[in-house]
Amino acid sequence: MALLQQTRILPNQRLDLPDYRNIEDFVCADLKAIQKNVWSNNNFVISGFAPTPGSIGSDTLSLVIANSSCMLGQDDGVLYIGAPSIANLSTDALTPGSINYVELTIEKDTGGADSRAFWDPTANGGAGGEFSQIVDTYVFLKPSFSINTSNFTGDANKIKICKVTVNGSGIITAIEDSRNLFFRLGRDGNPGFTFPWSSRTEPLTTNFTGADKDIKNIKQWMDSVMDGLREIKGTTYWYEAPAVSFPGAFANPNLSVLSGATSSARFAWDGAFLQITDDAMSPLQTDVIAYLRIFSTSVDLELTRQSGGGGQIALADKEVLWIEIPSPYADTTYDGVGLTSANYRVSALGSVPLDEKSYWLAFREGSKLYVRGLGELDPGESIEVTDQIPESLEQFLGFDPETATSVPYTAFPNPLLFGNLFTNSSTLVAAISANTANINALGTMLDTNVYEEVMVVVSGAPADDNEITGPVPASTVITIPLDSRDSNVQEQYLVGAGLLSVYLNGQLLELGVDWDEVGAVDTLSDEIEILQELVVGDRLIFRVGSLGGFNVGASVGEANTASNVGGGAQVFKQKTGFDLEFRTLVAGTNVSIAQTANTLVISASGGGGGAKNINQTATDYTLLGTDDHLRVDAALAPRNITLPDAFAVVGKVYTIKKIDSSGNAVNILTSLGQLIDGNLTDALTIQYESITLISNGSGWDII
Structure with a gap:
């Protein structure tokens, strides 16, 4: 240590007591300077000093001192840490019928009595001699109460703890927390404290002040980051959960655009009905007119024609036209107004689910229609859906997503300091998530004991x-x-x-x-x-040290690993360093493996002759991947049997059989609007009638 001043020691020089005291004083001065100029130049409780549960209802205030810590940076810099074994600090010197303002002072005391030798120059007739004496051998810090009934003193050598209300009988009836906490944004009774930026614009390179150039210590930096997170989330307090998750906020509401599938694609409004159409000479209702492009995925979200012959979309005043984004992302074609995830949806204002899956397309206010990203329509007007991204969105992103091959980030986490990284090929969501993880890891390290x-x-x-x-x-x-x-x-x-x-x-x-x-x-x-x-x-x-070279975001606290659960083949192999190694799945005879962004689909292509799984139901039922033959009893009422997503079970064969003699039908339904030989449904109406279907990946074929 000893950076501000050092004791100068020459070769062959004898070290005397003043030299040792100088070394001690210089080291202490360095520590105090670091506290005042790096951590904070104000008084803060780092943690602890909470009253014990039994204080309220008694005449004695007792504070927990063990593992409590504080810093007094307003004067010459004091850092106090209570030992784990230290006793609680108690006082009954409270004024009845008053609010008692409780502060603590940190004072020096001595301890460790032991025998030490001293020199007496007058002993032995002036020849001098040595003698022993019991003395305290070390100096330590201890907290003590400072209480008054007017207000907190604001003394630089005192730290605020609490306000204690005492009734006329001397009994404590309430205790209010008044601590200014180092890791808390709120202070001085104001939980909504905001960081007082000197300016919110980037200073000129010729200016040596302004914006974050004026941040002087770690406490100010933490306050600015916490306040920035509060602004980003839009919450009252920085630690509150946002109304929409960060991944959801960036998944679709802002970072997306409508692009035309044809050069004449447009939205047309007549005051009551919306048409999604184009200038095709031979229009079909299944024509794809436009695409919804979400920048964090490459899936196709297709908007089909809604025009003429009853296909147009009716919108009453204060109704919203919206669609449901699939989660996880998957190619989807939206067609017809309805209630399924593949339909256009119309809901009253206030009834649209507030989550990352809801994506509004149009909203009616009076006779006007507001189309997302395209503008306002009066009755009789139309507006083309072009593949031009709105200028405001381009400015927000800082680049043109249709022509750019990468994201032009201007700064990246230092890989020597941070373990969560991103590159120009990373999405905005990935970059924000990496930086958030780095901030969380840094906060954890700041809260770690040295x-x-x-x-x-x-x-x-x-x-x-x-x-x-x-x-x-x-x-x-x-x-x-x-x-x-x-x-x-x-x-x-x-x-x-x-x-x-x-x-x-x-x-x-x-x-x-x-x-x-x-x-x-x-x-x-x-x-x-x-x-x-x-x-x-x-x-x-x-x-x-808590900041001594940690790789932020890397695993430094736990030796994590993984394990296989249950019997069967073991997927997890071993952990090498920080690398978790898993075995690779290899397709065998008559087996295929299809890999998507989030799933592995394992399909059998024949060659088997094992026993089939036979199941029976007398209720509505959704087929599982383990089902083969389903016997359905519809004697009491018609029964609905729902097929799974054909994409998830490519090549799967199901046989469904009606076994009762009633006239109740066994209805065969699909998922996600998929078709059975071109139809949305099929039905079994006669006893012992059966149907066998095979998934073709996008629908079902009857065999």
Whole structure:
């Protein structure tokens, strides 16, 4: 340490007590300067100092001091951390019938009484002599109460804790939290605190102030980031859940466009009916007129013709025309007004589901129609659907998605510092998610205790993990001490990341020369190899800082792995470093494997003659991938049997048989508007009548 000032020691110079005191003072000055100029120059509670549950209803206020921490940066910089074993701090010096404003002061005290030798120059007739005396051997910090009934003092050497309401009998009736917390945006009784930017525009390169150039410490940076997240989410408080998830917000509402499938594609409005049409001489209702393009996927979302012969779409005042985006994304053709996921949907204003799957196309207000991305239509007007992206969207994105081959990001996470990365080929959602993960990981690291433990070389048996029997020969492997600040768990460091520092008698040891890490690179270790001899009395200090070189977003806390559940073939193979290795699926005889963005479809193409799975139902039923032959009893009422998505079960064969003698039909229905030999449904009406169908990938063939 000792960066601001250092004690100058010359060769062969004797070190006296003032020299040692200078070293101590210079190190303390550095720590205080770092706290005031890097962390914060104000007073904050980092964590803790909460009242005990039994305080309300008693005449005594008791605060939890163990593991509590605070910083006083307004004066000369004080950092206090309560030891895990320290007792609660209590007081009954409260004024009855008043609001008591409770603050804490952090004061110095001494302890560790022990015998020390002193020199008396007047002893032995002036020849001088040595004598022993019991004295305190160290100085420590301790908190104490400061209470008044007028208001908080604002004293730079005091930190606000709470307001305590005491009734006329001296009993505490209420306690209000007044702590200014280091990791909280709200402060001074204002939970909606916003960061006071000096300006919100990028300063000129000739300016040395403005915007984030004026951020002076980590606390200000954290406040600005928390406030920015609140603005992005549109919530009152930065930690609240947004109305729409980030992936949902970027999936369709903004980063999408309507493009024409034909050069004359248009929306036409007559004041009551909307037509989606073009100038085709021989129009069909199945013609694709336009595409909905979502920038984060390449699927085709097709809008078919809705015109003439009753095909136009009726919209009453304050009704919304919308469609449902498939999740996960899949090619979809929208046709006809209805209630299925492949229909155009018409709903009253306020009835459209507010989620990432709802995509509005048009809205009627009075006689006017507002078409998404295209503008306003009066009765009798039409507007063409072109494949030109709105200028405002191009400006928002910073590029033309129809011509650009990559996203022109201007800055990227540093791979030496962050584990969550993106490139020019990454989507906006991926880039935002990576940066959010990096911010979350950085916040977790800021909230992590600093590890610092001492190990002393002793002549006898070690009393605990902070001692080792000496002398210790070179090349000895040493297990680093338990973390006394974290419930005495075994501390570990990431090999090769440069996180661990080792000191010998106050001197920083050089990695690879004085000591070495033990273990493979990118694995966790709790051992080091000391490369020099240690003698009795030597003191080793092991230190891992909360910001000491962590790879943000990488796994540094847990040795994660995976496992196979249940019997059968094992898909997971092993974990190598941070890499989880899985076995590859290979198609065998008469088996095919089709890979999509989110699924693997395994299909049998013949060659089998095993037993079929026979099932029977007397209720409505949706066929499963494990079904083969279904017997249906419709004696009590007509029954609906629904086929699964044909795309998900390509080549699957089902046989359905009506087994009762009633006149109730067994109706065969499809999913996603798929067809059975060109029809949406089929039916069995006679006892023992059956139908056998095979999936062709987009619908069903009767065989």
